[in-house]
Amino acid sequence: MINFSYTRAGGVAEAVREKSKANGAGRFIAGGTNLVDLLKENVERPTRIIDITRLPLTTVEEGPNGGLRLGALVSNADTAYHPEVQKRYPALARAILAGASPQLRNMATNGGNLLQRTRCYYFYDVALPCNKRVPGSGCPAIDGQNRVCGVLGTSEACIATHPSDMCVALAALEAVIRVSGPNGERTIPIADFHRLPGSTPHLETTLAADEIITAIDLPKNPYAEHSVYTKVRDRASYAFALVSVAALLELDGDTIKSARLALGGVAHKPWRLPEAEARLVGKTATKENFLPVAEALMKGATGYGHNTFKIELGKRAVVRALQLAAKGTAAVRGVNGQVAAAESVA
Amino acid sequence: MTTTEYLGKPTSRVDGPAKVTGEAKYAAEFNVPNLAYGYIVSSGVTRGTIKSINAAEVEKIPGVLKVLTHENAPKTASLDRSHRDQLASTHGSPFRPLYQAELQHSLQPVALVVAETFEAARYAASLVQVEYEIAPHETDLHGSRAKAHPPKDSRTGYVPPPKKPRGTPEEAFEKAPFKVEAEYYQPAEHHNPMENFASTCVYGEDGKLTIYQKTQGVQNCQEYICSVFGLSKDEVQVISPFMGGGFGAGLRPTHELYLSVLAATALKRSVRVSMTRQQMFSFSHRPETIQDFKLAATPDGLLDSVTHTAIQESSRYEEFLETVVNWSGLVYTCPNVRLDHQLVYLDLASPADMRAPGAVTGLYGFECAIDELAYQAKLDPLAFRLKNYSEKDQNLDKLYSSKELREAYRQASEKFGWDQRPLDPRSTRRGSDLIGWGMATGCWEAMQGKAAAKAVLTPDGKLVVSSATSDIGTGTYTVMTMIAAEFSGVPIENVSFELGDSSMVYSPVEGGSWTVSSVGSAVKTVCEELKARLFKLAGKMDGAPLGDAKVEDVTFDQGEMRVTKNPVRNVTYAEALQANGLDKLELDTTELPQLVKQMTHGVYSHSAVFVEVAVDEDLGTIHVTRVVSAIAGGRILNPKTARSQIMGAIVWGISMALEEESMLDHQFGRFMNHNYAEYHVPVNADIHDIEVIFVPEHDDVVNPLGAKGLGEIGIVGVAAAVTNAVWHATGKRVRSLPVTLDKLL
Numbered sequence A: 001m002i003n004f005s006y007t008r009a010g011g012v013a014e015a016v017r018e019k020s021k022a023n024g025a026g027r028f029i030a031g032g033t034n035l036v037d038l039l040k041e042n043v044e045r046p047t048r049i050i051d052i053t054r055l056p057l058t059t060v061e062e063g064p065n066g067g068l069r070l071g072a073l074v075s076n077a078d079t080a081y082h083p084e085v086q087k088r089y090p091a092l093a094r095a096i097l098a099g100a101s102p103q104l105r106n107m108a109t110n111g112g113n114l115l116q117r118t119r120c121y122y123f124y125d126v127a128l129p130c131n132k133r134v135p136g137s138g139c140p141a142i143d144g145q146n147r148v149c150g151v152l153g154t155s156e157a158c159i160a161t162h163p164s165d166m167c168v169a170l171a172a173l174e175a176v177i178r179v180s181g182p183n184g185e186r187t188i189p190i191a192d193f194h195r196l197p198g199s200t201p202h203l204e205t206t207l208a209a210d211e212i213i214t215a216i217d218l219p220k221n222p223y224a225e226h227s228v229y230t231k232v233r234d235r236a237s238y239a240f241a242l243v244s245v246a247a248l249l250e251l252d253g254d255t256i257k258s259a260r261l262a263l264g265g266v267a268h269k270p271w272r273l274p275e276a277e278a279r280l281v282g283k284t285a286t287k288e289n290f291l292p293v294a295e296a297l298m299k300g301a302t303g304y305g306h307n308t309f310k311i312e313l314g315k316r317a318v319v320r321a322l323q324l325a326a327k328g329t330a331a332v333r334g335v336n337g338q339v340a341a342a343e344s345v346a
Numbered sequence B: 001m002t003t004t005e006y007l008g009k010p011t012s013r014v015d016g017p018a019k020v021t022g023e024a025k026y027a028a029e030f031n032v033p034n035l036a037y038g039y040i041v042s043s044g045v046t047r048g049t050i051k052s053i054n055a056a057e058v059e060k061i062p063g064v065l066k067v068l069t070h071e072n073a074p075k076t077a078s079l080d081r082s083h084r085d086q087l088a089s090t091h092g093s094p095f096r097p098l099y100q101a102e103l104q105h106s107l108q109p110v111a112l113v114v115a116e117t118f119e120a121a122r123y124a125a126s127l128v129q130v131e132y133e134i135a136p137h138e139t140d141l142h143g144s145r146a147k148a149h150p151p152k153d154s155r156t157g158y159v160p161p162p163k164k165p166r167g168t169p170e171e172a173f174e175k176a177p178f179k180v181e182a183e184y185y186q187p188a189e190h191h192n193p194m195e196n197f198a199s200t201c202v203y204g205e206d207g208k209l210t211i212y213q214k215t216q217g218v219q220n221c222q223e224y225i226c227s228v229f230g231l232s233k234d235e236v237q238v239i240s241p242f243m244g245g246g247f248g249a250g251l252r253p254t255h256e257l258y259l260s261v262l263a264a265t266a267l268k269r270s271v272r273v274s275m276t277r278q279q280m281f282s283f284s285h286r287p288e289t290i291q292d293f294k295l296a297a298t299p300d301g302l303l304d305s306v307t308h309t310a311i312q313e314s315s316r317y318e319e320f321l322e323t324v325v326n327w328s329g330l331v332y333t334c335p336n337v338r339l340d341h342q343l344v345y346l347d348l349a350s351p352a353d354m355r356a357p358g359a360v361t362g363l364y365g366f367e368c369a370i371d372e373l374a375y376q377a378k379l380d381p382l383a384f385r386l387k388n389y390s391e392k393d394q395n396l397d398k399l400y401s402s403k404e405l406r407e408a409y410r411q412a413s414e415k416f417g418w419d420q421r422p423l424d425p426r427s428t429r430r431g432s433d434l435i436g437w438g439m440a441t442g443c444w445e446a447m448q449g450k451a452a453a454k455a456v457l458t459p460d461g462k463l464v465v466s467s468a469t470s471d472i473g474t475g476t477y478t479v480m481t482m483i484a485a486e487f488s489g490v491p492i493e494n495v496s497f498e499l500g501d502s503s504m505v506y507s508p509v510e511g512g513s514w515t516v517s518s519v520g521s522a523v524k525t526v527c528e529e530l531k532a533r534l535f536k537l538a539g540k541m542d543g544a545p546l547g548d549a550k551v552e553d554v555t556f557d558q559g560e561m562r563v564t565k566n567p568v569r570n571v572t573y574a575e576a577l578q579a580n581g582l583d584k585l586e587l588d589t590t591e592l593p594q595l596v597k598q599m600t601h602g603v604y605s606h607s608a609v610f611v612e613v614a615v616d617e618d619l620g621t622i623h624v625t626r627v628v629s630a631i632a633g634g635r636i637l638n639p640k641t642a643r644s645q646i647m648g649a650i651v652w653g654i655s656m657a658l659e660e661e662s663m664l665d666h667q668f669g670r671f672m673n674h675n676y677a678e679y680h681v682p683v684n685a686d687i688h689d690i691e692v693i694f695v696p697e698h699d700d701v702v703n704p705l706g707a708k709g710l711g712e713i714g715i716v717g718v719a720a721a722v723t724n725a726v727w728h729a730t731g732k733r734v735r736s737l738p739v740t741l742d743k744l745l
Ligand SMILES: Cc1cc2nc3c(=O)[nH]c(=O)nc-3n(C[C@H](O)[C@H](O)[C@H](O)COP(=O)(O)OP(=O)(O)OC[C@H]3O[C@@H](n4cnc5c(N)ncnc54)[C@H](O)[C@@H]3O)c2cc1C
Pocket: A027, A028, A029, A030, A031, A032, A033, A034, A035, A036, A037, A052, A072, A073, A076, A098, A099, A100, A101, A104, A107, A108, A109, A110, A111, A112, A113, A114, A115, A116, A163, A164, A165, A166, A211, A212, A213, A214, A238, A239, A240, A241, B677
């Protein structure tokens, strides 16, 4: 950890101003669950830390057009257990509760979750090269220990994944990120928020250096009864996804009216392919109809050795998630109707 | 002994309250005035030489006292011999921190930044720049396999395989109808105890050192420091009252101990050095191992040929030796056996003993291969094992001192419901899961070493017994208190046991499940001698309170001696001391193992492990839904902590089977998943029903207590039982650990 100055911002405008002063070497701190680890490992070396935990971004409110607005500083736990999230966006609740541990989810915030950084081993080890950490230094994961790395949308420069569970559900829900900067507010659709690595893996999002996330808007959706988040991981809890799937179905009897699918653990951003989803429309919800969609979603995937299995696993996880979604959200609700933390696969 | 007061009764940890209230202090928690902090800088390179380190520049940073490197570190003993601790191999060159420009492995310490505060040291350490001249390294066991060779060295506790094969294993294999030829693989694994290694070296006004150290052997550390730094024993005291897990990682002196003493003596000031979690991957680990098996059985299912070759990684600078293959020659009866143990030198830190070292590895592969053979012979795996039950240790041609394994099989299999098991794999389903049942045998040697104990009884009736052993979390404080109370006749609430101080009477390092056996036996003897002395004191008292009773006519309990048949004749221990004008009664004994008895027997503990798994057919995720383990481990002194030991070991066995792997990057020669987020061990959600059964065993040979020690036996065989259950569920033999879901897709 290097020495830094610490400021606590009293308002959003002040936070933005403070951040601008740092010339790219500033960091907001929210829950600190990712940033502090990275500081200790010397991966993040900011000279200025701006504490945003006192900003008034801590509420879940009704959003425009029947949607819901999640404050950037609402904790992951409070978001997941919020009755409206539970009722209207169960896949999001499920996704958040499939991540990290209760202690971490109590600290972690929605804004911080969007910006959490990859878990690629090389990124975390400052003794080694890594294009994401030191542009141009190389990507040892490609020929190295890449079990946690991606198979879709990778580049010669970087094959890392975005490790968030929450963001996968947000992608399926077509959430909109609200941000504030020196020139006022703007919105970024989740699909455009995270970037693919290309030749600039150190640029992970389209958020500008002096912008702050203020909220996440969840649009109204028809999927609440058929929403699941399926996470496949190396142990039953407290592990990042090898592959995860948010699957949302709108059904008319057995027939699919519309569908949304997003994958986690496979790419530098939550992976969506609206064309694949479109192939489900008008079909009955059967395994035979799910398989080609799973194939389509994983099309073009490249394995790098230790992670090649994710291609096959991804397909199977998509089929499983769609099967579970067809069965209905009720199956993942506990006795009191609450979506509980998922410990095993589903 | 027929009735017992304390032994055999479930007893809560005497140190439990201290641990949960935080009163129990660990090595990095001993604070002294004017303490400086050392932060280790680790190498990013595996082989090569250090060309330069910007130490002088870093020393200018405010708060920094010194940057120690191989260039400026004070010289320590020159001979390798002086650096060998009790558990080093006999002829190796143990690693010496900050000794030379040449690198030996990745993450090795290359500098120590000492500063006024921990933060300053850590910050300055981040600014240390090391320039290396990089040389090629070798860390790939598979790639370097052709270089495997038999060990050249020896080490305490290592039993080389029998030199000559038994019978004619090749011939028997050729002609047998049922055969298995298979290779099993186990990756390197790290101990990862919760508490990081730390050393607080207090520099006294007289220059004497008091070192609060995380270790499993305070006297081993003391001897090591004396020998390396040329100090006498009265100049060095090593103290370690509590340990947040060791598992073998703390058997040998660790880097931070050497470094804290180096810095404290250089600066003439107290210094603390602790390791980061990442640095916990910079030394001991369970060695990566490849095992080849050729097994064969006769038409009626008798094991007729065993060939077992293990190829293990060792460091280049000293051979690491553990007993891997011998188990395969003794667990079942077999006339034709060839056992072979080989090493490949790699540019990695020396491996180290890790819970049930050797047995856990060897029996993982062997018990899986036996499962394969049983299926070839169309026999139930348990029936096959019973058919080939071993009545004597054929490696040594000796009878067992005791062996209730048959009873362990019976009790565990009944509890499990094993007789319902279909012979063929893929026979049972539950929803989207395939269900499988597997089993395995575990075996571990029961050892006793030399150890001493000291007893001090005071006129208030309180007894303090001590020995320089340690409590690595196993419950040593508790069991020794129980033994002392049992054999001294002092009520347990008046007994305390002290440990973890090198100035106490001799104890070997705490490892190998031999502490109860060795130190416990010494505690028993010293307490029995205490009673004899008390009886003599009573005899010298005015009015001879015990009359002319002989010692055998007297009952010692509740802190009192009384004539058994005439209890009105009695005297308390306290009165005996007071009447003789003693302010204390102090004695110590050294207990030697019952060598003659032990040499003529095979002395082992055994286990029978039964496991149920549920495997998601599509996704390959595995859950161990049920484990029943029956342990034949001699006399159980404290069933409560004993059960905890076995449960913990089973959890670790599941961990080994399904999760643990230190992932090496061969380009960098470095373990990459060096933190708790990425090095997986089980979480609560991974662990379901675990049932532990203790099968009574009477053993006069192992030691005077009849207890075999339970620290290791619980883990042996678990990984094999899980792997066998996964096969039974899926029909797939996964021959490499950990059995992760990708191997089942
Ligand atoms: C051991 C471990 C296991 C985990 N497992 C999982 C898992 O299984 N699944 C999963 O999804 N996650 C997992 N996580 C990650 C966890 O979800 C994130 O660490 C957390 O969501 C980050 O939120 P935070 O508020 O603590 O962010 P911080 O650490 O405070 O910040 C993270 C980043 O976001 C920036 N930031 C924060 N808020 C804002 C804002 N409003 N505007 C602009 N920038 C902002 C910070 O500057 C920083 O760069 C795990 C974490 C750990 C440590």
